[in-house]
Amino acid sequence: MRLLDALRRRQRHRAEPGFVGANEVELLRGGDELFPRMHAAIERAHSEVWLATYIFHHDAAALALADALLAADRRGVRVRVVVDGFGSKGSLARLKERLAGSGVALAVFRPMDRWWRWLQPGQLRRLHQKLCVVDHEVAFVGGINLIDDRLDIHHGLSEQPRLDFAVQLHGPLVERVAEGLRSIWSRAWLGRDFDDALQDYIPWRRRLQRWLSQLGRGPQRLPLRAPALQPVCAAFVMRDNLRRRRTIEHAYVDAIRGARRRVDLVCPYFYPGQRFRRALQDAARRGVQVRLLLQGKVDYRLAAWAAEALYTELLGHGVEVYEYTPAFLHAKVAVVDGAWATVGSSNIDPLSLLVNLEANVVVQDSDFARRLADEIDTALAHSARVGERGGTGLRAMLHRAAVAWFAYVFLRVAGAAGRY
Known part of the structure; x- marks a missing residue:
């Protein structure tokens, strides 16, 4: 009984979106500042690297980070990556080719590799997060995709970099980022979106949806x-x-x-x-x-x-x-x-x-x-x-x-x- 209570308390803590103190938070502008920081953190990694992104492109800036992940894998670091199946659709084949033969575990959230995928319920729900956690010591959170600041997928190159930001974190908050990132990677790796499946296939989903949203839920x-x-x-x-x-x-x-x-x-x-x-x-x-x-x-x-x-x-x-x-x-x-x-x-x-x-x-x-x-x-x-x-x-x-x-x-x- 005590074990069950402890597990419930732990689950509530994970769902809690509350504030924690004693963090270091540094603002980073664009990939020009973010990518070198991520690269350096991955180079120093000795245990594990987790990464989630909407777009993982195949330009030089993104592939440099892919190579850093491969180098970490060769050192024995556990590397887990999840990308969105729509956002990274145009570069996914090259990314898989780049990572082929390595121990880097690449998960694809809602893949779009077959025409019938478009007909599946819930395909409009995409993974739009941009997260990276290294050794539970440093985390990166923001809006910056893994693509050069001056490159737009639809409009090509531009002289000025796009305006975008991320933060680099040290401290207790890193663990909360890691918990969220692990959950998303596991969800994509298993290919089982249990909550979405319930919403999409049960006819009385609206009532069930409200009930589930309360069940085991932390403060919103x-x-x-x-x-x-x-x-x-x-x-x-x-x-x-x-x-x-x-x-x-x-x-x-x-x-x-x-x-x-x-x-x-x-x-x-x-x-x-x-x-x-x-x-x-x-x-x-x-x-x-x-x-x-x-x-x-x-x-x-x-x-x-x-x-x-x-x-x-x-x-x-x-x-x-x-x-x-x-x-x-x-x-x-x-x-x-x-x-x-x-x-x-x-x-x-x-x-x-x-x-x-x-x-x-x-x-x-x-x-x-x-x-x-x-x-x-x-x-x-x-x-x-x-x-x-x-x-x-x-x-x-x-x-x-x-x-x-x-x-x-x-x-x-x-x-x-x-x-x-």
């Missing part, structure tokens, strides 16, 4: 006030399709609702639900300066079209909207009141908030927040502010209605539950 929200912990105080928050459906969204909304001075939010794909929009608008109404930095150089026209449908509503409530034009924008970061900050993989759109597997780090530390705020200020200085736009006519109304209808249909097809 971070505490509104971080406990008094030794700096740096940080939390690792994940979004999945069972126990932590809205953890990342709640973290954002709670921080925005508590804002008193400023909210800076950077996101390439922006189409938040009503709750999120209302939090931004209420903050602006309270006199909080709310600044959104979105894409100016567009990679997916449909995503930009969705964001633009909200411009008039946001601007009308006093929210400042900027578009980043020097290069592609891929960062998913935010700073609130110079004390709360987040860096991760989650966009503010239905795909990230209700469908994909995502991971963010939330940091309660003024020094870290100041560093990230400085980066945002620099990006804003090179961005174009969006002015008031006429959005009350029939065309604008049809625009908003079309985007809302598309989002609704997408969520129903993806099997997402709950209102957005």
